[in-house]
Amino acid sequence: MGRGWIWTLLQVVLWGMGRVVSDSVYRNPCAGLMSTDLIEEALPMDGQLPVGVKVVYDTSSHVHAFEFNEDSTDVQLRSQPLFHKCSKFPEEFSIFFVIKHRRVYGKKECLLRVRNQITSILSINLTNKYIMLVYNSRRVKFRNTALLDNKWHTIGLSVTGSDVIMTTDCRNRKRKRLKRKFPANIPFQNGTFQIASCRAGSGVVRGILKDLVWVPGADAVRRACPPRIPKHTHMDNRLPSLPDLYGIASPGPRWEDCTWMDVGNVAYDLHSESLKVCVNGIWQHVTVSVPEKKPEPKRLDYLEFYQELRTPGPSIDVEIFTIPEEGMFAVFACSGRKRPDVSALYKWTDKSWTLYQRLKTNMAQAWEFFTVDDSFFLAVANYGQDDGILTNSTIFKWQRRKRKFKEYQQLPTYTARDFEYFMADGTHYLAVANHAQGNSQKTESVIYVWNVTTQVFQERQRIDTVGAYDWTHFTVGDYTFLALAQAFDGLTTQLDSRIYILQGDQFFIFQTMETNGATDWEMFTISGIIYMAVANAYNYGPQNFSKTRTYYTNSTIYKLNTNKRAFERFQNLDTYSAVDWEFFTVGDDKFLLVSNAQNGGEERELRSAMYRWQGLDGFVPVHVMATLPNSDWEVFTDDGDIYFIYTNAKGRNSQILKAKFVS
Numbered sequence: 001m002g003r004g005w006i007w008t009l010l011q012v013v014l015w016g017m018g019r020v021v022s023d024s025v026y027r028n029p030c031a032g033l034m035s036t037d038l039i040e041e042a043l044p045m046d047g048q049l050p051v052g053v054k055v056v057y058d059t060s061s062h063v064h065a066f067e068f069n070e071d072s073t074d075v076q077l078r079s080q081p082l083f084h085k086c087s088k089f090p091e092e093f094s095i096f097f098v099i100k101h102r103r104v105y106g107k108k109e110c111l112l113r114v115r116n117q118i119t120s121i122l123s124i125n126l127t128n129k130y131i132m133l134v135y136n137s138r139r140v141k142f143r144n145t146a147l148l149d150n151k152w153h154t155i156g157l158s159v160t161g162s163d164v165i166m167t168t169d170c171r172n173r174k175r176k177r178l179k180r181k182f183p184a185n186i187p188f189q190n191g192t193f194q195i196a197s198c199r200a201g202s203g204v205v206r207g208i209l210k211d212l213v214w215v216p217g218a219d220a221v222r223r224a225c226p227p228r229i230p231k232h233t234h235m236d237n238r239l240p241s242l243p244d245l246y247g248i249a250s251p252g253p254r255w256e257d258c259t260w261m262d263v264g265n266v267a268y269d270l271h272s273e274s275l276k277v278c279v280n281g282i283w284q285h286v287t288v289s290v291p292e293k294k295p296e297p298k299r300l301d302y303l304e305f306y307q308e309l310r311t312p313g314p315s316i317d318v319e320i321f322t323i324p325e326e327g328m329f330a331v332f333a334c335s336g337r338k339r340p341d342v343s344a345l346y347k348w349t350d351k352s353w354t355l356y357q358r359l360k361t362n363m364a365q366a367w368e369f370f371t372v373d374d375s376f377f378l379a380v381a382n383y384g385q386d387d388g389i390l391t392n393s394t395i396f397k398w399q400r401r402k403r404k405f406k407e408y409q410q411l412p413t414y415t416a417r418d419f420e421y422f423m424a425d426g427t428h429y430l431a432v433a434n435h436a437q438g439n440s441q442k443t444e445s446v447i448y449v450w451n452v453t454t455q456v457f458q459e460r461q462r463i464d465t466v467g468a469y470d471w472t473h474f475t476v477g478d479y480t481f482l483a484l485a486q487a488f489d490g491l492t493t494q495l496d497s498r499i500y501i502l503q504g505d506q507f508f509i510f511q512t513m514e515t516n517g518a519t520d521w522e523m524f525t526i527s528g529i530i531y532m533a534v535a536n537a538y539n540y541g542p543q544n545f546s547k548t549r550t551y552y553t554n555s556t557i558y559k560l561n562t563n564k565r566a567f568e569r570f571q572n573l574d575t576y577s578a579v580d581w582e583f584f585t586v587g588d589d590k591f592l593l594v595s596n597a598q599n600g601g602e603e604r605e606l607r608s609a610m611y612r613w614q615g616l617d618g619f620v621p622v623h624v625m626a627t628l629p630n631s632d633w634e635v636f637t638d639d640g641d642i643y644f645i646y647t648n649a650k651g652r653n654s655q656i657l658k659a660k661f662v663s
């Protein structure tokens with residue numbers, strides 16, 4: 001079932017907007033504000049969905065909808081496109097949503113949060129007991145009797161003067177008097193609509209969400225629904241039978257019969273003298289329209305050079321992130337023997353990267369961006385100038401007033417290679433991969449947790465590691481995992497890498513896999529199946545006693561067998577000096593891009609390779625590109641265009657490539 005019903009509903013709403021303004025004491029200072037489906041505007045119609053969001057098909061009602069998990073903390077819509085001529089948030093508005101909710105005991109979930117640059121304006125929260133509208137630290141609670149049956153429902157919340165009205169499935173209507181009137185003239189320049197979660201750490205909406213519509217004006221939900229009982233009482237509350245040309249048996253359906261099991265029923269409303277159809281639990285006007293032709297999914301043709309960046313030194317890693325109301329950034333982990341050592345932060349401005357800030361580092365290996373509450377952080381893993389000396393790695397915090405990152409916390413590390421941030425059960429974690437300590441590859445890597453009282457990370461667990469290079473977090477159902485890439489034990493690169501599982505507040509070994517100079521794990525999902533790709537970079541040790549072609553080895557893709565509860569070898573790919581995998585999608589196609597640090601080798605081995613998923617064939621190479629030596633790839637989008645950025649492991653020139661599509 002498409003989105004056509006929502007436009008019909010919006011037409012009904014807009015038809016009544018003139019009456020809303022004239023009948024209400026409130027005068028909308030922002031005339032011309034339009035109704036908006038926030039999900040439709042926030043999520044791309046094609047291309048890659050944000051992290052933590054996927055489209056699911058509900059077979060019981062034959063509709064596509066969106067499912068969110070704990071990683072979906074960045075699904076938001078900026079206010080400028082909607083409020084481009086208006087700087088205030090209206091004091092009368094409606095919000096309604098279509099949801100099939102999955103009940104989770106004991107957890108508060110955030111459906112929507114609206115905030116300006118200073119504070120939160122309102123939010124809508126769901127619990128097992130209540131549906132809540134929160135504003136000015138006040139909660140307006142309605143008993144949640146509708147969303148507990150794991151069926152589709154339409155919920156509408158209307159703020160009208162000093163009242164809040166909740167309408168359920170166009171039937172049940174409840175009114176609550178506000179103890180304090182919803183504030184007027186709230187500044188809303190550079191505001192945001194945060195969808196499916198309020199902030200990192202808050203509960204994410206469970207179940208599947210189809211539409212989330214915001215409408216300026218009073219009680220738009222009531223205007224979107226037909227009258228409960230037709231005024232022609234002689235019809236015994238039934239709609240008349242329809243002519244045979246409609247092929248519908250007599251008598252017609254009752255208004256009360258428009259449920260999620262009655263989708264598609266057609267009836268004639270004597271009150272409005274119009275034909276209506278039951279859609280998504282609401283009787284909607286039937287409109288004849290020519291369906292828009294669905295755009296063809298994009299097909300990748302090739303990559304072309306777009307921009308070259310001059311970095312302070314050879315760069316090992318790049319992290320791309322977005323700060324709301326500020327824009328998109330890329331930070332490079334640069335290493336050099338010069339002191340002081342610095343890395344570079346760039347901002348995406350006018351379709352190119354420009355230097356924004358220099359950050360003090362010490363042989364930086366990797367960056368990690370994350371959010372705690374409303375604060376933004378960057379953590380850098382510093383290798384240090386001497387592998388036998390304790391070196392501090394640094395966490396930087398974004399300063400809103402100065403619009404810069406500033407040092408916030410130091411963490412003691414030994415030859416740190418990687419930071420990995422994640423959340424589990426509402427707790428913020430930060431894992432560091434310590435590579436070696438002096439002459440020994442054996443050392444302890446550390447997992448930190450965020451202390452909500454002191455507002456810093458504190459040590460939670462130490463794990464014995466050998467030549468640790470990378471942590472990768474992923475979840476399977478309600479279970480949290482950490483994959484560890486171990487590269488070298490001092491004698492050989494052929495050793496086990498590990499997957500850990502979180503039980504209680506500690507991580508325990510879940511599975512080991514034999515790897516060969518492992519430097520990176522990449523987790524991805526295809527058709528609901530979880531895969532893990534490991535980048536094997538170096539073949540050294542007794543298994544290669546002749547010490548020939550040490551940078552040539554197999555990198556492996558593993559597939560999760562849910563019945564055996566273990567990852568199994570799925571495919572081997574020949575790689576050369578591979579240190580990073582990057583998974584991405586273009587339209588319906590799935591790709592893996594492997595880095596190539598280019599430590600010698602034949603000419604064909606000095607090229608970077610891109611693989612495309614081809615079902616039973618697994619991943620097949622489709623692009624082989626001449627690139628500079630690279631150790632990390634990232635993919636980002638802007639206005640429908642797809643860009644690729646990679647770090648130069650041996651020089652100061654890194655590059656950005658742009659995707660060209662099949663016309």
